[in-house]
Amino acid sequence: MRRFLSRKFMRFPLTVLVFLGMAINQAPAFSATPDIYPAPEQAKLDLAAALKSAAAGHKRVILDFGGNWCGDCHVLDIYFHDPANKPILDANYVLVHINIGHMDENQSIAERYQVPLAKGVPALAVLDEHGKLMYSQKSGEFEAMRRMESSAVTSFLIQWKPVKPGCSAVQVNC
Numbered sequence: 001m002r003r004f005l006s007r008k009f010m011r012f013p014l015t016v017l018v019f020l021g022m023a024i025n026q027a028p029a030f031s032a033t034p035d036i037y038p039a040p041e042q043a044k045l046d047l048a049a050a051l052k053s054a055a056a057g058h059k060r061v062i063l064d065f066g067g068n069w070c071g072d073c074h075v076l077d078i079y080f081h082d083p084a085n086k087p088i089l090d091a092n093y094v095l096v097h098i099n100i101g102h103m104d105e106n107q108s109i110a111e112r113y114q115v116p117l118a119k120g121v122p123a124l125a126v127l128d129e130h131g132k133l134m135y136s137q138k139s140g141e142f143e144a145m146r147r148m149e150s151s152a153v154t155s156f157l158i159q160w161k162p163v164k165p166g167c168s169a170v171q172v173n174c
Helices: 002-026 040-057 071-080 086-092 107-112 150-160
Strands: 060-066 093-099 123-127 133-136
Touching: 040 060, 040 093, 040 107, 060 071, 060 107, 071 150, 086 093, 086 150
Parallel strands: 060 093
Antiparallel strands: 060 123, 123 133
């Protein structure tokens, strides 16, 4: 009886593994993380379009330097789209993702906006509606985004949003 049971139970895990293997092979391929950053050569065009849009909408521009390989960059993007942050972002900013490749692309844009990529990514710069630099991360402030809370992004967005006529700097939806 013992021999019969052991054979029966030995076949069960093998059968399960075979079916799992078949299911995995039949499942459509997908990436666990989406591509946030467009091709590196797109950066100059995206920046020009963002500056035009920001001027028309009286918004600021956030330059988000990073790469699709960067886990912290994906966390930042998740936090940007968090329900607490998305309305602030949409109302006050034009977001531009700038692909730095593997630290070998778009270095000139980072230098122009005083973003030291060697300190880590994601790294942000904020421009006013005319393209003037308002802020750049100098010390890799968001480099360890995976250990930060979404509220850090909320604070950042509120701190650097433009103050519109009739509003105070601390009002979130003004």
